[in-house]
Amino acid sequence: MTFQLDYFSLKGKTALVTGARTGIGQAISIGLAAAGAHVLLLGHRDNLQETQTKIEEIGGTYDTILIDLSKVDTIREKLKPIIEKHEIDILVNNAGVIYREPAVDFNEQEWMRVIDVNVNSIFVLSQEIGRGMVERGSGKIINIASLLSFQGGIFVPAYTASKHAVVGLTKALANEWAGKGVQVNAIAPGYIETNNTEAIRNDEQRNKSILERIPAGRWGEADDLAGAAVFLSSKASEYVNGHVLVVDGGWLGR
Amino acid sequence: MNNLFDLTGKVAVVTGGNRGLGKEMALGLASAGADVAVVARNVTEEVLEEIRNQGVKAIGINYDIRNVDGYGSLVDQVIDQMGKIDILVNNAGVQKRHPAAEFPKEDWDFVMDINANAVFYLCQTVGKHMLERGKGKIINIASLLSFQGGLTVPAYAASKGAVMQFTKSLANEWAGKGVNVNCIAPGYMATEMNTALIEDPTRSRQILERIPAQRWGNGRDMQGAAIFLASDASDYIHGYTLAIDGGWLGR
Numbered sequence: 001m002t003f004q005l006d007y008f009s010l011k012g013k014t015a016l017v018t019g020a021r022t023g024i025g026q027a028i029s030i031g032l033a034a035a036g037a038h039v040l041l042l043g044h045r046d047n048l049q050e051t052q053t054k055i056e057e058i059g060g061t062y063d064t065i066l067i068d069l070s071k072v073d074t075i076r077e078k079l080k081p082i083i084e085k086h087e088i089d090i091l092v093n094n095a096g097v098i099y100r101e102p103a104v105d106f107n108e109q110e111w112m113r114v115i116d117v118n119v120n121s122i123f124v125l126s127q128e129i130g131r132g133m134v135e136r137g138s139g140k141i142i143n144i145a146s147l148l149s150f151q152g153g154i155f156v157p158a159y160t161a162s163k164h165a166v167v168g169l170t171k172a173l174a175n176e177w178a179g180k181g182v183q184v185n186a187i188a189p190g191y192i193e194t195n196n197t198e199a200i201r202n203d204e205q206r207n208k209s210i211l212e213r214i215p216a217g218r219w220g221e222a223d224d225l226a227g228a229a230v231f232l233s234s235k236a237s238e239y240v241n242g243h244v245l246v247v248d249g250g251w252l253g254r
Numbered sequence: 255m256n257n258l259f260d261l262t263g264k265v266a267v268v269t270g271g272n273r274g275l276g277k278e279m280a281l282g283l284a285s286a287g288a289d290v291a292v293v294a295r296n297v298t299e300e301v302l303e304e305i306r307n308q309g310v311k312a313i314g315i316n317y318d319i320r321n322v323d324g325y326g327s328l329v330d331q332v333i334d335q336m337g338k339i340d341i342l343v344n345n346a347g348v349q350k351r352h353p354a355a356e357f358p359k360e361d362w363d364f365v366m367d368i369n370a371n372a373v374f375y376l377c378q379t380v381g382k383h384m385l386e387r388g389k390g391k392i393i394n395i396a397s398l399l400s401f402q403g404g405l406t407v408p409a410y411a412a413s414k415g416a417v418m419q420f421t422k423s424l425a426n427e428w429a430g431k432g433v434n435v436n437c438i439a440p441g442y443m444a445t446e447m448n449t450a451l452i453e454d455p456t457r458s459r460q461i462l463e464r465i466p467a468q469r470w471g472n473g474r475d476m477q478g479a480a481i482f483l484a485s486d487a488s489d490y491i492h493g494y495t496l497a498i499d500g501g502w503l504g505r
Binding site (some may be wrong): 003004005007008013086127170171175176177178179190215216217220223224225226227228230231234235237238239240241242243245246247248249250252253254 | 258259260281282285286287294381421422425426427428429430441455465466467468471474475478479481482485486487488489490491492493494496497498499501503504505
C-alpha cells in the first residue's frame with residue numbers, strides 16, 4: 001500500500017492543546033484544526049477569544065477548557081470530566097512560562113512555578129490522558145521543548161532545567177508506550193516571535209546577536225511550527241518515537 | 255491544510271531510487287504530487303511505471319553515482335527533461351562489514367566515496383541550481399550510525415557521521431538563501447541492506463529488544479518524513495537530522 005497524502009489528515013481526531021491562547025499554542029491549535037482535528041483549547045483564564053475566532057474562520061471546531069496548570073494538585077480532578085466526555089487522540093503540551101533573573105538571586109517561588117507549569121503539569125496531563133491512549137492502543141503526545149533543552153541559556157535557569165526535563169520525560173514515556181501504539185515526541189522551537197521572547201527581541205543587542213546566529217536569517221514565526229505539529233500528530237509519523245524535532249532555522253548546527 | 259504537504263508541480267531527484275528505501279521515498283514523494291527522476295545504476299521500467307501510477311511524471315537515469323565528474327551533465331539532463339529540481343534526496347548508500355583490524359582500504363574507500371563524497375558533491379552541484387532559484391529542499395539519508403558507532407561497520411559509521419555534519423555546514427551557508435538541507439536518520443529498517451542482521455537470530459533479537467516500538471521500520475515510515483522535509487511544512491527546519499527509528503536513540 002503506497003503512502004497516501006491523507007495520512008497527514010487529522011479528520012475525526014480530537015486534540016487537546018495547552019496554552020492555546022497565544023503564540024505557539026495558538027498556531028498549533030489552528031494548524032491541527034485546519035488538518036481536520038476537533039481541538040480542545042486549554043487556557044487558564046477565559047481569554048481565548050482570538051484563537052477561537054481564528055479556528056472559526058477556517059471552519060474548524062473547538063471546545064474550551066479552563067485549568068490553571070500552575071496548581072498541579074488540582075489538575076487530575078479537573079481533567080476527569082474532560083476525559084470522560086472526550087476521547088483525546090492527540091495531546092500537545094505547549095503551555096510554558098519563563099522567568100528571568102540572575103541565578104544568584106533567582107526567586108525560589110518562581111523556580112517552583114516554572115517547574116510546576118513546564119514539567120510537573122506535563123507529567124500529570126500525559127499520565128491521565130496517556131492512560132486512555134495506552135488502553136486504546138493509539139495516541140500522540142507532543143511536548144514543546146526548547147533550544148534550552150540542549151543549551152543553558154542565560155538568566156533562565158528554571159526554564160532551562162524544565163525544558164531539559166521535558167526531553168527526558170519524552171524519551172522515558174516513549175520507551176514505555178511506543179510498543180503500545182502511543183507516540184511521544186517533542187518539538188524544540190528555535191527563537192520564535194512570541195510573548196516569551198518579547199523581552200529579548202526588544203533588547204537591541206540581544207536581538208542582533210541572536211539574528212546573526214540564525215542561519216535562516218530570520219526569527220521563526222509561530223506558524224512555522226504548525227507543519228511539524230501536524231506531522232507528529234498524524235499517521236505519517238508512526239515510527240517516530242521519543243524524538244525531539246528541532247524547528248530552529250538551523251540555530252543548533254551553527 | 256494538506257496543502258502544506260502537497261508537492262504538486264515539484265521535481266524530485268532520488269538517488270538509489272530503484273529499490274529499498276529510495277524506491278519507497280520516490281513513491282512517497284510521487285504520492286504527494288512530485289514528478290520524480292530516479293538516478294541509479296539500473297533503473298527498471300517497473301519502478302518508473304509504479305511512480306507514474308501515482309499520476310506524476312517519472313524518468314530514469316542510469317548512472318554510477320561514483321562518477322562525480324559527470325554530475326554537471328547529470329543535473330543538466332534532469333533539468334532538460336523536467337525543467338528544474340526542487341527536491342534532492344541523496345539516498346544511494348552501500349555497506350561493507352569487516353572487523354576494524356582487517357578493514358580493507360578498497361572497501362573503506364568504496365563506502366566513503368558513495369556514502370559521503372558523492373553526497374557532498376551532488377549537494378554542491380544541485381545546490382548551485384537551487385541557490386540560483388532561491389529555493390530548494392535537500393534531504394540526505396543519515397543513519398543511527400551518524401550518532402552511534404555500530405559494530406564492524408566503521409566505514410559506514412564514518413560516512414554517515416560525515417553526512418550529518420556537512421548537512422549542518424551546508425545549512426549554515428544556504429538556509430538564508432531559501433535552500434533547506436536536512437537529514438533523515440532511518441532506524442533499523444527491514445530492507446535488503448539489513449538482510450544479514452535480520453537473518454542472524456542473535457543480532458535480530460538484540461535489535462528488536464531495544465526498539466521501543468517493538469518492530470523493524472519499513473518504507474512507509476520513511477515516506478511521511480520525506481514528504482514533510484520536502485514540503486513547505488518544514489520551511490524553518492535547517493541542518494537537522496530527523497530520526498525515524500521507533501525510539502531507538504532514546505533507549
